[in-house]
Amino acid sequence: xxxxxxxxxxxxxxxxxxxxxxxxxxxxxxxxxxxxxxxxxxxxxxxxxxxxxxxxxxxxxxxxxxxxxxxxxxxxxxxxxxxxxxxxxxxxxxxxxxxxxxxxxxxxxxxxxxxxxxxxxxxxxxxxxxxxxxxxxxxxxxxxxxxxxxxxxxxxxxxxxxxxxxxxxxxxxxxxxxxxxxxxxxxxxxxxxxxxxxxxxxxxxxxxxxxxxxxxxxxxxxxxxxxxxxxxxxxxxxxxxxxxxxxxxxxxxxxxxxxxxxxxxxxxxxxxxxxxxxxxxxxxxxxxxxxxxxxxxxxxxxxxxxxxxxxxxxxxxxxxxxxxxxxxxxxxxxxxxxxxxxxxxxxxxxxxxxxxxxxx
Amino acid sequence: xxxxxxxxxxxxxxxxxxxxxxxxxxxxxxxxxxxxxxxxxxxxxxxxxxxxxxxxxxxxxxxxxxxxxxxxxxxxxxxxxxxxxxxxxxxxxxxxxxxxxxxxxxxxxxxxxxxxxxxxxxxxxxxxxxxxxxxxxxxxxxxxxxxxxxxxxxxxxxxxxxxxxxxxxxxxxxxxxxxxxxxxxxxxxxxxxxxxxxxxxxxxxxxxxxxxx
Numbered sequence: 001x002x003x004x005x006x007x008x009x010x011x012x013x014x015x016x017x018x019x020x021x022x023x024x025x026x027x028x029x030x031x032x033x034x035x036x037x038x039x040x041x042x043x044x045x046x047x048x049x050x051x052x053x054x055x056x057x058x059x060x061x062x063x064x065x066x067x068x069x070x071x072x073x074x075x076x077x078x079x080x081x082x083x084x085x086x087x088x089x090x091x092x093x094x095x096x097x098x099x100x101x102x103x104x105x106x107x108x109x110x111x112x113x114x115x116x117x118x119x120x121x122x123x124x125x126x127x128x129x130x131x132x133x134x135x136x137x138x139x140x141x142x143x144x145x146x147x148x149x150x151x152x153x154x155x156x157x158x159x160x161x162x163x164x165x166x167x168x169x170x171x172x173x174x175x176x177x178x179x180x181x182x183x184x185x186x187x188x189x190x191x192x193x194x195x196x197x198x199x200x201x202x203x204x205x206x207x208x209x210x211x212x213x214x215x216x217x218x219x220x221x222x223x224x225x226x227x228x229x230x231x232x233x234x235x236x237x238x239x240x241x242x243x244x245x246x247x248x249x250x251x252x253x254x255x256x257x258x259x260x261x262x263x264x265x266x267x268x269x270x271x272x273x274x275x276x277x278x279x280x281x282x283x284x285x286x287x288x289x290x291x292x293x294x295x296x297x298x299x300x301x302x303x304x305x306x307x308x309x310x311x312x313x314x315x316x317x318x319x320x321x322x323x324x325x326x327x328x329x330x331x332x333x334x335x336x337x338x339x340x341x342x343x344x345x346x347x348x349x350x351x352x353x354x355x356x357x358x359x360x
Numbered sequence: 361x362x363x364x365x366x367x368x369x370x371x372x373x374x375x376x377x378x379x380x381x382x383x384x385x386x387x388x389x390x391x392x393x394x395x396x397x398x399x400x401x402x403x404x405x406x407x408x409x410x411x412x413x414x415x416x417x418x419x420x421x422x423x424x425x426x427x428x429x430x431x432x433x434x435x436x437x438x439x440x441x442x443x444x445x446x447x448x449x450x451x452x453x454x455x456x457x458x459x460x461x462x463x464x465x466x467x468x469x470x471x472x473x474x475x476x477x478x479x480x481x482x483x484x485x486x487x488x489x490x491x492x493x494x495x496x497x498x499x500x501x502x503x504x505x506x507x508x509x510x511x512x513x514x515x516x517x518x519x520x521x522x523x524x525x526x527x528x529x530x531x532x533x534x535x536x537x538x539x540x541x542x543x544x545x546x547x548x549x550x551x552x553x554x555x556x557x558x559x560x561x562x563x564x565x566x567x568x569x570x571x572x573x
Contacts, residue, residue, distance in 0.1 A: 031392040108459070112510065115459050180426070183373060238462070239416040268540075272414065292509075292539040293555055341397055 001069050002155035005220065008076040008088045015087055016220060019288040022312055022334055023261070026284040027124055029310030032335045035085040036323070036354040038347035039316075039340045042078040045087075051093055052109045057140050068093060076157075084351045085336060090152045092144045099164045100172035101137035102287040103199050118175025123188045125135035126173070126195045130274035131192035132202055145207055149214040156218040156333040159211040162230035162265070163204060166196035167244075171235040177233070182243055193251040201258050204229060227260035231278060244276050256282045263287075268315075275307035282285060283335075288312040298322050305333035312336055320350050323357070331359060340345045362388065363399045366431065370403030373423025375430040382434045382518030388519055396475065400431045408558030418462065421557070425469035428434035432472070446477040448503035448568035451493045451531075455514035459470045462509035463537055463557070467503060470561035476501070476568065487514075487521035494527050500571045501564055504550075505535040515540070516548040532567040 006012050022033040050071055055064045078086040092098075095114025096118075097107030103126075104216065105119040108144050120126060132138070149159060162353050164172060170192050181189040182258040208225045215221025224230065256262035266273055268290045273342045275285055286308065297304055297315040304313060312334040317323065322355070323330070325336060341347045354360065362385045369377040378400075385395050407424040410416040440447075440468070450471055454464045461483045468478045480499045481489060494502065506512040515535045522528050532551040535544075545553030552567055554560035 058494075110457070176422075176465065179422045181460075182421050183418045240417045243417070243419065293541060 001066070001150045002073050002090075002157060004074075004198070005088060005158075008080050010080065011083050012041070012087070012220070015089050018085060018224070019087070019137070023284045026310050026334050027261070027282075028310045030125050031305070031310055032331055032332045033312070033334045034323075034327070034360055035336045035339045036351060037084045037086045038082055038337060039338050040079060040082070040344050040347045040353050041342075042075050042344065046075050047093065048112050049092065051111050052093075052114055053111055057144070061140070061143050061147050065144060065151055069148060069151045069194040080349065082344065082347045083355065084347070087158060087220075087223075089158045090148055091149060091160040091162075092141070094141075094144070096140055098237060100135060100169055101133060102141055103132065103138075103169065103173060103196075104135055105137075105138065105173070112219045114155075114358060116172055118177070119172060120173045120175075120177075120192075123174065123177075123181055123185050123192055126192055132199050133206070138203065140188075142206060142210060145210055146347075149211060153214045154177075156215075158220050158223045158225075159215060160224045160230070161204070161207050162232065163200050163255075163273070164196075165233045165264075166193045166255065167235050167248040167249065168232050169196040169200060179238070182239070182247060189247060189340040190251075193247065194254075197251040197254050200229075200255050204259070208261075211304050215278060224263075228263060229255055230263040230318075231255065233264060233266040233273070234272055236277075241272055241276050244273055247319075249276065249280065253280050256280060257273075265289075266295050267291050267294070271297065271300060271304070271307075273296055274304055275309075278308045278311040283311050285312045290316050298326065301329045303327055306320055308333055309332060314338065316340070320353065323354065327357060327359075363390065363394060366395065366399030367403035367406065370400060370424055370427045370431065370534065371406055373420065375423075375427040378427040378431040379434055380510075383430045386434070386438060392442055393444055395431075396439065396444070400428050400435070401473060401475065404470065404561075405427055406559060408473070410469055412556055412558045414552055421466060421469070425473065428469070428473050436564045447475050447565065448500040448571070449477045449479070449497060449533060450503050450564060451479045451481060451490070451497055451499040451505040452505070453485035453490065453493075454483040454505045454507070455511055455518060455553050456484055456486045456564050457514055458506050458508055459483050460505075460509035460537075463507060464503075464505040466557035467505065467536065470557045471501075471564050472504070474561045474565050476561075476564055487518045488520050491521055491525045491527065494522065494531055496526075500568045501533055502531045502533045503560070503564070504533065506534045506535075509539045512537060512539050512544065513549070519548055519550060534560065534563060534567065534572055 003293050025033055095113035098117035100116045101107045108115045139245050143177050263285040265287040288297050314336040316338045366381045411421050452468050454461055473476050504515045534552045536554055537548040542553045552563045554563045
């Protein structure tokens, strides 16, 4: 179903070299890298056509994997002439619920996403669940990964999977009670967060081992997994920098330390947390999408460059002129700039325009 | 002064202290109206202002609101006895398709902090359930929350359903949630939009005032 990655990304070597330099400089806290991603509708539209309620995940895993792989392959094919920083990746899509159901609980599937309900009524309920790795969704998720890896084997397309941070995982398992836990049960909350860090490490290692089985002989198949962890810090948007530092950071740091490099995600709602997240050891990338009714990162470049201290900030922009108008400032830090475009032709044209900018 | 202590304890989220201080204030002869307005509501107003300015965050608002509830529990029977009623009533929910309730809960707590009684319909609430609740509870306000761009459209559908049911002139409708903007609120013909929970409480008081003119 999938062709070789170089079919979808003819300039693969150049792109990987650019990304390699970007993250190496970010690790050394040295700026000077500005990269560009055009976001045509075809990169994301397939999510809305992929009906998650259609499958019985116990019996239809192969059908699910084939349907999703076909949509991904079509999407990659459409953008093959776009010479930007986007590298095709294979990743299961199950919504949000699977990000915590691998520990415990059920997934509530909707057509285009999913949710999980909090299952830890008491803060130390993690001590009473069956051993990690034995839950239904832990097993099914690995089976889904394997089905997708089998379909894509031979293509050399990197496999990719992100995770909740320990705080996000604890938030999903505990629900809104977690906001009271900061005050009512600080010690027990640390215990829960430590459990969530252990769970994330174990689950990620199992997924990575599975991917390695299929991708170990490919040049870039493990690019987004080996020595890396990709984690969200969404609940962090609801708490202060001080609370983040005290509760979330030590556990997130432990997960990053286990793998090596941290590729993080939070929201523009919490620009005040950029410094906290980027100052953790090993963090090289922070995806910071703009929220409605919240500050736009592109409007706060000077302070963000200072707070990020060389960590690559993946931010979105509304218009290409925002790159041209801010180019000299952008070059002081490391950036991956994403611009939604109306179609592939515009994606190609703007990428060419970007590649002609001086000093890029 | 004990009323000030109530406000400060509430701001720190000390529910047991608030409870004890309210009891003490009543014993010392303070009026329930003063305890409510100058102690509890004043404390929530301070927290609301700090929340708007990013000086406190969700956990601090939640523990403060819990302390407010603890104080109100003591005060409620005395308020009823004194004939002091809530300033209005709101029906509140997260719209159909959306399971997020933290924003809705924060608004509810802030409204209660302004002595507005709330009927909470929960999350994932369809238009029919909202219509039934308006008929049953006869609220001054209907508050609709949505966290997702994919579900905010349900706010429009619910407003249209309220229109269709002939109830639109009986209730003011407020909308909110992370993706919702003032422009969207105007487009869907809501009566009001607020960017955060504290502003929502201020708007609610204003809209209830307009209802009762």
